[in-house]
Amino acid sequence: MGFFLETLFGGLMVGMLYSLIAIGFVLIYKASGVFNFAQGAMVLFAALAMARFAEWFPQWFGFESQILANILAFVAAMGVMVIVAWLIERLALSKLVNQEGITLLMATLGIAYFLDGVGQTIFGNDIYKIDVGMPKEPLMVLQDTFQGGLLLSQEDLIAALVAAGLVVVLAIFFQKTATGRALRAVADDHQAAQSIGIPLKRIWVIVWSVAGFSALVAGIIWGSKLGVQFSLSLVALKALPVVILGGLTSIPGAIIGGLLIGVGEKLSEIYLGPMLGGGIEIWFAYVLALVFLLVRPQGLFGEKIIDRV
Amino acid sequence: MFYRENGQFKSSYRADQQIFPIAQDRLAILVLLLVAFIVVPLGVSDYWMRAILTPFLILSLAALGLNILVGYCGQISLGTGAFMAVGAYAAYNFQVRIDGMPLIASLLLGGLCATIIGVLFGIPSLRIKGLYLAVATLAAQFFTDWAFLRIQWFTNNSSSGSVSVAGLNVFGVPIESPVQKYLFCLVFVVVFALLAKNLVRSAIGREWMAMRDMDVAAAVIGIRPVYAKLTAFAVSSFIVGVAGALWGFIHLGAWEPAAFSIDRSFQLLFMVIIGGLGSIMGSFFGAAFIVLLPLFLNQLPGWLGFSISTALASHLETMIFGALIVFFLIVEPHGLARLWSTGKEKLRLWPFPH
Numbered sequence: 001m002g003f004f005l006e007t008l009f010g011g012l013m014v015g016m017l018y019s020l021i022a023i024g025f026v027l028i029y030k031a032s033g034v035f036n037f038a039q040g041a042m043v044l045f046a047a048l049a050m051a052r053f054a055e056w057f058p059q060w061f062g063f064e065s066q067i068l069a070n071i072l073a074f075v076a077a078m079g080v081m082v083i084v085a086w087l088i089e090r091l092a093l094s095k096l097v098n099q100e101g102i103t104l105l106m107a108t109l110g111i112a113y114f115l116d117g118v119g120q121t122i123f124g125n126d127i128y129k130i131d132v133g134m135p136k137e138p139l140m141v142l143q144d145t146f147q148g149g150l151l152l153s154q155e156d157l158i159a160a161l162v163a164a165g166l167v168v169v170l171a172i173f174f175q176k177t178a179t180g181r182a183l184r185a186v187a188d189d190h191q192a193a194q195s196i197g198i199p200l201k202r203i204w205v206i207v208w209s210v211a212g213f214s215a216l217v218a219g220i221i222w223g224s225k226l227g228v229q230f231s232l233s234l235v236a237l238k239a240l241p242v243v244i245l246g247g248l249t250s251i252p253g254a255i256i257g258g259l260l261i262g263v264g265e266k267l268s269e270i271y272l273g274p275m276l277g278g279g280i281e282i283w284f285a286y287v288l289a290l291v292f293l294l295v296r297p298q299g300l301f302g303e304k305i306i307d308r309v
Numbered sequence: 310m311f312y313r314e315n316g317q318f319k320s321s322y323r324a325d326q327q328i329f330p331i332a333q334d335r336l337a338i339l340v341l342l343l344v345a346f347i348v349v350p351l352g353v354s355d356y357w358m359r360a361i362l363t364p365f366l367i368l369s370l371a372a373l374g375l376n377i378l379v380g381y382c383g384q385i386s387l388g389t390g391a392f393m394a395v396g397a398y399a400a401y402n403f404q405v406r407i408d409g410m411p412l413i414a415s416l417l418l419g420g421l422c423a424t425i426i427g428v429l430f431g432i433p434s435l436r437i438k439g440l441y442l443a444v445a446t447l448a449a450q451f452f453t454d455w456a457f458l459r460i461q462w463f464t465n466n467s468s469s470g471s472v473s474v475a476g477l478n479v480f481g482v483p484i485e486s487p488v489q490k491y492l493f494c495l496v497f498v499v500v501f502a503l504l505a506k507n508l509v510r511s512a513i514g515r516e517w518m519a520m521r522d523m524d525v526a527a528a529v530i531g532i533r534p535v536y537a538k539l540t541a542f543a544v545s546s547f548i549v550g551v552a553g554a555l556w557g558f559i560h561l562g563a564w565e566p567a568a569f570s571i572d573r574s575f576q577l578l579f580m581v582i583i584g585g586l587g588s589i590m591g592s593f594f595g596a597a598f599i600v601l602l603p604l605f606l607n608q609l610p611g612w613l614g615f616s617i618s619t620a621l622a623s624h625l626e627t628m629i630f631g632a633l634i635v636f637f638l639i640v641e642p643h644g645l646a647r648l649w650s651t652g653k654e655k656l657r658l659w660p661f662p663h
Contacts, residue, residue: 290448
């Protein structure tokens with residue numbers, strides 16, 4: 001029982017991390033109808049920037065404090081992500097207005113490759129670490145209830161809290177602010193939004209910046225857990241089935257989908273894996289999403305408007 | 310001046326509908342084929358043959374298959390690598406499990422297995438499209454990656470996980486030297502390109518294109534979506550499967566699942582986009598471009614007189630690929646093939662541009 005619960009919690013925590021990345025997908029899709037394949041590359045880029053700035057700033061400006069370095073690096077990385085957002089809008093998206101979804105999808109694939117290349121050229125391609133002072137020791141709980149207790153990683157708990165905080169902030173931003181309303185209007189109908197005076201270009205820069213922000217947060221958490229390296233951009237491929245499962249337009253969907261896939265992955269690996277030869281984590285999420293697509297194409301919480309054939 | 314079509318009269322429907330209606334085009338293709346079949350094997354070094362021309366031919370074939378699905382039928386697929394892998398491993402199993410299996414038969418049977426898997430993963434396309442379908446094909450990619458790594462039966466219980474073929478021969482002629490391999494692939498490519506060209510010109514090809522352009526309208530005029538989409542998946546994965554089998558058998562000789570990873574899928578998609586969506590010719594241009602660009606990038610700093618590290622070179626390569634994808638999608642969504650046909654239009658009027 002204790003082992004089962006431990007697996008369950010482990011899955012929930014990993015799922016939370018998937019959700020963090022999935023939120024980035026949902027944000028951009030919600031606000032501009034673009035399915036952003038480059039989200040993974042943005043996570044890698046943001047994490048690389050953060051890791052390297054935190055390393056460089058103390059050398060450049062001659063101070064010692066790790067906390068100051070982290071804060072400055074965070075601000076600088078965020079600045080870089082805004083510039084990236086602006087460049088993407090300026091160089092790619094504004095020229096692809098009114099194109100089909102597939103064209104935009106392939107364009108973001110190109111952006112993903114470009115960002116991967118640029119990021120590693122500027123920031124190097126070793127494994128870097130991000131140290132934001134997250135506690136590393138696992139937490140022992142419920143020692144009285146089960147033999148051996150439950151081991152929970154504190155990092156994962158913090159990640160879950162951060163993700164929850166991010167969702168609350170984003171929900172408020174989308175529901176309560178004028179910019180948030182403008183974003184939703186653009187998502188519904190570009191032309192109508194433009195005709196009532198919503199500046200499409202600025203909205204896109206904002207959306208991509210916000211997605212860059214969520215990529216940065218996801219990158220910091222994943223990065224301090226596993227180190228910043230190229231494989232980080234592949235984690236985003238895991239977040240794809242999450243958004244499909246949860247629904248492309250729903251932030252709660254991204255969270256629930258992430259949790260479902262995280263838990264499903266871990267449990268299936270433990271209980272189903274040995275029968276099938278192990279390593280089924282790789283495709284479990286995809287097959288789950290595939291089966292789900294056939295039954296309920298809009299996902300758990302997605303809007304019903306969908307390209308049904 | 311040299312590319313004039315006035316005076317070339319067509320007096321039958323057959324003549325009007327042939328693949329190359331202009332005499333100069335027919336001549337050019339004939340010369341190209343002669344060069345490919347006779348001059349190249351005589352005059353090109355083994356290194357070029359082995360490291361550039363053979364991969365180029367096989368990747369062109371795979372891009373051709375993908376182009377039928379993405380370019381002609383509008384069903385985006387990110388799982389091409391998976392279908393290549395199915396083709397390669399199935400052909401391998403036919404080769405090692407059945408005594409005296411002819412090479413060509415096992416390659417084609419490999420393609421047939423890829424067809425079955427392709428249709429299976431194409432079934433979701435009947436309910437979903439666009440990026441949802443992309444995710445469905447990604448599922449194929451991850452599933453086959455895993456299956457060929459973990460399920461021992463597929464690799465004939467090889468301990469290292471990699472499989473190899475040796476002693477290939479066709480009708481008693483060994484396929485061993487670079488020239489033989491090149492010619493073998495060339496024959497396949499020419500035959501399949503001709504088949505594909507004729508398929509896309511025929512009724513079924515027009516159904517695919519109608520499906521791509523507007524599926525609802527296509528259904529209204531009596532095109533069966535199920536039939537059109539599944540045939541596109543079937544034909545596409547057959548060609549891709551044969552290409553995969555060739556890639557494993559002829560180009561690599563020994564391979565493991567990583568040879569058909571998701572990177573391969575993306576690479577093929579890039580070929581199709583850069584070369585030209587919905588163009589047989591474009592598949593060749595795209596493959597040539599993507600095979601040659603890394604070589605060019607590796608050589609360029611040397612010519613300019615400075616050196617860059619291999620890591621930087623590979624980063625530059627991904628950057629340039631990414632930038633080019635976006636560039637082509639914005640500026641010329643029909644890719645290099647459209648540039649080619651624009652060039653031909655210009656040539657038609659040359660030297661008097663009016």
